[in-house]
Amino acid sequence: MVADEVGLDRLTLATVAKRLNVSLPGLYKHIDSLDGLRRDLAVLGVRELTAAMSAAAVGRSGRDALHAIARAYCDYAAAHPARCAASVRAPDPGDAEHLAVSEAAVNVLRAVLDGYGLGDDETIHAIRAVRVVLHGFVTLVAAGGFGLPQSTDVTLARLVDSLDATFTSWATGEEGGAPR
Numbered sequence: 001m002v003a004d005e006v007g008l009d010r011l012t013l014a015t016v017a018k019r020l021n022v023s024l025p026g027l028y029k030h031i032d033s034l035d036g037l038r039r040d041l042a043v044l045g046v047r048e049l050t051a052a053m054s055a056a057a058v059g060r061s062g063r064d065a066l067h068a069i070a071r072a073y074c075d076y077a078a079a080h081p082a083r084c085a086a087s088v089r090a091p092d093p094g095d096a097e098h099l100a101v102s103e104a105a106v107n108v109l110r111a112v113l114d115g116y117g118l119g120d121d122e123t124i125h126a127i128r129a130v131r132v133v134l135h136g137f138v139t140l141v142a143a144g145g146f147g148l149p150q151s152t153d154v155t156l157a158r159l160v161d162s163l164d165a166t167f168t169s170w171a172t173g174e175e176g177g178a179p180r
Contacts, residue, residue, distance in 0.1 A: 003082035045087030077138035
């Protein structure tokens with residue numbers, strides 16, 4: 001896909017038209033704007049990422065499920081960098097399709113986090129934490145931000161273990177856990 005090849009920030013309609021061997025005016029018969037294309041990439045990215053995380057989490061729970069979805073997220077980001085980057089776009093409140101795929105993604109994460117016994121509000125904070133950690137990690141990997149020789153796989157495992165410990169402490173109300 002052209003977006004994954006050139007990058008989301010360098011994607012233009014002219015690039016897409018050239019790749020498809022159509023004129024730019026001809027492309028407008030299929031795409032209404034660059035923003036519309038980015039929205040479509042966001043929907044596709046969320047849909048595919050949700051499927052990857054869901055498949056990875058099947059039959060797993062807790063820490064094991066967190067590690068599985070983290071690996072699926074990282075693998076997806078490496079294979080589809082622009083789609084992954086587009087997936088962080090928040091849906092427009094009137095965009096039913098984008099809202100639906102985003103809700104499906106939240107539901108996968110909610111199911112993974114269910115075993116921690118967090119309340120509804122704490123689960124939302126946990127979902128945000130997972131999203132921040134995973135997207136931040138893949139963004140730094142993609143940008144070449146980890147130039148030292150230590151394994152990024154070990155770094156990812158440590159991050160996921162930290163999330164697991166954090167969510168466990170939130171659920172038990174241990175010192176340093178979620179505010180009550």
